[in-house]
Amino acid sequence: MAYVAVKGGERAIDAAHDWLARVRRGAPTVPEIKTDQIAEQLGRAVDRVMAEGSCYDRDLGALAVKQAQGDLIEAAFLLRAYRTTLPRFASSLPVETSAMLIHRRISAIYKDLPGGQVLGPTYDYTHRLLDFALAAEADSGVAPAAPLPPAEPDQTPPAVTPRVLDMLHAEGLMGAEPQSDATPGDITREPMSFPAERDIRLQALARGDEGFLLALGYSTQRGYGNSHPFVGELRMGDVSVEIEPPELGFAIDIGRITLTECEMVNQFGGSKTEPPQFTRGYGLCFGHGERKAMGMALVDRAMRAEELGEDATAPAQDIEFVLYHSDNIEATGFVEHLKLPHYVDFQSELETIREIRRTSQNSTDAAGEPL
Amino acid sequence: MSRRLDEFWVTMLTQDFLNRRRTWMATLARADRSAIEAQLSAEPALPDHTRLRGPEAGLVMVRGRMGGSGAPFNLGEMTVTRCTIRNARGQIGHAYIAGRDGQKAELAAALDAALQDPEDGAGLEARVIAPLAEALVQADNTIRAEAEATRVDFFTLATMRS
Known part of the structure; x- marks a missing residue:
């Protein structure tokens, strides 16, 4: 009602x-x-x-x-x-995450990889003990960054950090990403419809609730849509955003944003047309959000089940279920609206129940047996 | 023959100018307004200008690529401020900068116009843009040095399965 x-x-x-x-x-x-x-x-x-x-x-x-x-x-x-109060000026050119200014970049599948492993500012390997020094009144006395090593002449830093999954792809062991420059769908302009293509799915996941994606990703690890994932690569850092305003006619850099990107490597048994190989799950999100990017990559891979000819039986593989419930703004709106006064709705429910009971009482005798 | 050569040089110079303009626009987009103002403090005032559009805040839809290298998808939006001005010398300046700093967008547009000046532009570029760009490179190098210090070499022990 x-x-x-x-x-x-x-x-x-x-x-x-x-x-x-x-x-x-x-x-x-x-x-x-x-x-x-x-x-x-x-x-x-x-x-x-x-x-x-x-x-x-x-x-x-x-x-x-x-x-x-x-x-x-x-x-x-x-x-x-x-x-919603702001006009949209443009869509950017696709950001080049391979040209990221790397803060952190790790791979769980290759020990030695071109560009190396950089831990960056991470909570990994901390002991998870409360640090009471942070609760002290005075400045917590964080050590300043070590002084820069003297710049070596003529050593320009590499502009591109190669992707780990490209190494597998070069060997023919990793499915290729379809290339296209088609304008992607946009869920902020067109309501979702099903079956939803991967551009729509990734957009929904990128804004999806971290907890929801974490739980669904976890469920795929625990056997609900077994995907046997590895972190092929996780990187976090700054990328430039470029747009091409029509009044200028050329692309300009409008500033940088911080992104976290995760590429999961998953087993794929192969099909009639494809040999056994690895497949990708992809996660990309604003800011430093590794849990989010990893959950997104796991769920992205799970939702590709049908496309790869796998049985889609688990919740994370159910595209419609995932996309309709990943947005916490929509979810909180619908759940929390239950707090608002529902007096009229409930009054009608009350009358219905009373009426049903009255009818059923009238049609039974004193011993409760139907007449 | 010589006409073709002229066209070649015009194209090359245009390309060079375009690259320079792209660099200064990027530098102005990334630099803090206070840093830009500090560089301008020793300069003669920029030519007066009138606003043609904005400064106005809006959004840019940021796109990513599936798997980092595949077909594009919409990642999410970011705030952007744009401004277009015409200065007293008749030059038009544009700015699109991340964030919602209207004053910075107007300043960047005024500079974009002034930097296009055939006489003063190159000097202004050397005195204002070059130091800002250098500071941004230094900031990147600081990040690179911090990252470098966390470069890790893991050792693999004999597996239990072998």
């Missing part, structure tokens, strides 16, 4: 929002947090909000985190709502 609107309650709502503002501010004795502090010191929260809000802007992400008191789904919601 459709939602029936209610009126009234303005005074209470205003008072509730006033109190919310005071609760958000917290004890006045504690200094108010500034958005630049959030952008700098809670960067991973901002990354997640930008990814799920599907809008890259660190300042707005930080503001949304502050306004939502750190509720990251609420913050992503705020960012999504904001983006």
Whole structure:
């Protein structure tokens, strides 16, 4: 039954929002947090909000985190709502992640690889012990970066870091990525329809909920759509975004964004037309979000089951199920709307139940037997 | 023959100019507004200009490629501010920069126009753009050095299966 609107309650709502503002501010004795502090010191929260809000802007992400008191789904919601107020100027040329300024780049399948393994700023290999030094009042005394080694003359850094999966592809052991320059579908302009092609699936996953993708990816590892994945490559760093404005007629670099990219390597038994080989699952997201990119890559591969002639039986392989439930803004809207007054809807349910019971009572005798 | 040679040089010079313009536009997009203003503080004021469009904030849909190298898909949007101006010398300047800093977009557009000036442009490029570009290269090198320090060599032990 459709939602029936209610009126009234303005005074209470205003008072509730006033109190919310005071609760958000917290004890006045504690200094108010500034958005630049959030952008700098809670960067991973901002990354997640930008990814799920599907809008890259660190300042707005930080503001949304502050306004939502750190509720990251609420913050992503705020960012999504904001983006609807802006016109779209252009679509970018596809970003070249092979030309990324690498902060982190690892492979779990090759020990030695061209370009090497760079751990970057990672929580991997930490002991996960609470660091009480961070709770101390004084500056936590982080060591400054080591001084730069003297620049070697004529040594320009390589512009491109080769892809690990290209090594497998060169050997003929990895399925090729179909090449095309067709304009990709856009779920922000056209409602999803099924069967959804991979461009649509990747767009939905890129803005999908990290927890949902993590759980679904995990389910494929545990046997629900067994994919036996390896991290072929995981990289995080900065890429330039280029657009080609019609008034200029040539491509210009409009600035850099941080991206995380994951390429999973999965076994594929082969089919009548394809020899046994490896296949890819691909994850790409705004900011530093390895869990997100990995979950996305696992689910992307799982959703390719049908295309590769595999049985699609597990939840992660069900394209319609995944795409209709990956967006946490839509999910939270529909789940949380249940909190709003449903008095009229419920009244009708009540009357229906009472009527059914009255009818069934009337048609039974005192001993409960049907007449 | 000589006409063809002329056309060749015109094309080459145009290409060179285009590359330079792309470089300064990229540099202005990435540099902080405060850094640009600092470089301009010792310069004579830029020619007066009128706004033709903006500065206005909007979005660019960022595209990626499937598997990093395949067909494109829409990754998500980013905020962008654009501005177009005409300065007192009649030059038109454009700017598209990531983020929502309208003042920076207008400044970048004013510089884009001034840098196209056949007389003053090259000097302005050397004094304003070159140091900004150099600072950005240094910032990249700092990242590279930090990354280099975390380069890792893993050793593989004999497998338990063998």
